Amino acid sequence: MKRDILSVLDLAGDLDEVLALAADLKRRTDGPQTLKGKSVAMIFEKSSTRTRVSFEVGIVQLGGHPVVLSQKDTQLGRGETIEDTARVLSRYVDCITYRAFSHVAVADLAKHATVPVINALDDLEHPCQITADLQTIKEWKGDLRGLKIAYIGDGNNVCNSLMLGAALTGMDFVAGCPAEHSPDKAIAKKAAAIAAEHKRASKVVTDPAQAAEGADVIYTDAWISMGQEGEAGSKVKTLRPYQINEALVKNADPDHLFMHCLPAHRGEEVTAEVMDGPNSVVFDQAENRLHAQKAILIKVLG
Incomplete structure (x- = not known):
């Protein structure tokens, strides 16, 4: 039975194992050739630096063949349905990664594909990013359980996935966001329920200082996501x-x-002093996209 990774919750059963595998892959100089003889289609509706390079290099390092497709490279951009694209690609490749504007589109592709589909970012979640984030925190802090992570800014797809990842790994989570840009309510409710099972807390507040109080991790993201440029003025002010x-x-x-x-x-969302300061681990995060995604690919294809 194929395994899709559309949400952080799809990693819930073996997230610790995936993080351990990612750490092992980072230490090794001779990666396993798990994808030897396999091809992975990489669909990009949004432009990308880290997602494209980390996935493409990771697939090659695992012995596989990446097939990179932008909208202009496929018939999706000319009106072919997601369903037909999924069925056709499933005849050619062993896995599909999809960086999309819409979570509905990613879910639709996964529904009709007969090969695994990995969400490489959509408007609701970013599970690959959060897997790399958890790997990074674990590298620097050791055990994740009991740490407090504060996400401050726009309650976007990264915030949604991060609160789920924090809950699954026993961290306390606080999102500090303006009310009109708060994270998805259903995801926030789910994360709070999972956190409670671990005797931890997951909540959303509107005061950034309250969110940051005593935090072991401060996390933010760009305020304007691709496709939201039209609302930049009012959103930045808020x-x-x-x-x-x-x-x-x-x-x-x-x-x-x-x-x-x-x-x-x-x-804008961060000053240069913080971004380039001694507490910043942003480039470790970026590097770990490679190792975390390799671990995910091994889990779905190995």
């Missing part, structure tokens, strides 16, 4: 009090980690 700067991070633990999934806009 989010300006949520900028990660030296004054705000003083509320966190002195040994906190600063994280950002990149690309960052210095002077």
Whole structure:
């Protein structure tokens, strides 16, 4: 039976194992050839640096063959249905990664594909990013359980997946977001329920200083996602009090980690002083996309 990874929740049963595998792959110089003789289609509706390069290099390192497709390279951009695309690609490749504008499209592709589908980002979740984030926190802090992670800014797809990942690994999570840009309510409710099972807390507040209080990890993301450029003016004005700067991070633990999934806009959601400061691990995060995604590919294809 094929295994799709559309949400962080799809990794719930073996997330610890995936993180351990990712760490092992990072240490090794001779990666397993799990994908030898296999091809992976990589569909990109949104442009990408980290997702494309990390997946493409990772597939090659595992012995596989990546097939990179933008909308202009496929008939999706000319009106072919998701269903037909899924059925056709399933006859050619062994797995599909999909970076899409819509979670509905990713779910639809997975429904009609007969090979595994991995969500490489959509408007609801970003499970591959969060797997790399958890790997990074574990590298720097050791055991994840009991740590407090504060996500501050726009309650977007990264925030949604991060609160699920924190809940699954026994971390306390606080999202500090303006009310009009809060994370998905259904996901927040689910994360709170999972956190409670681990005797931890997951909540959403509107005060960024409250969110940052005593945090072991401070996390933010760009305020304007691709496709939202039309609302940039009003959104930036609303989010300006949520900028990660030296004054705000003083509320966190002195040994906190600063994280950002990149690309960052210095002077907007984060100041250069924080981004380039001694607590920043953003480039470790970026590197770990390679190892975490290799671990995910091994899980779905190995």
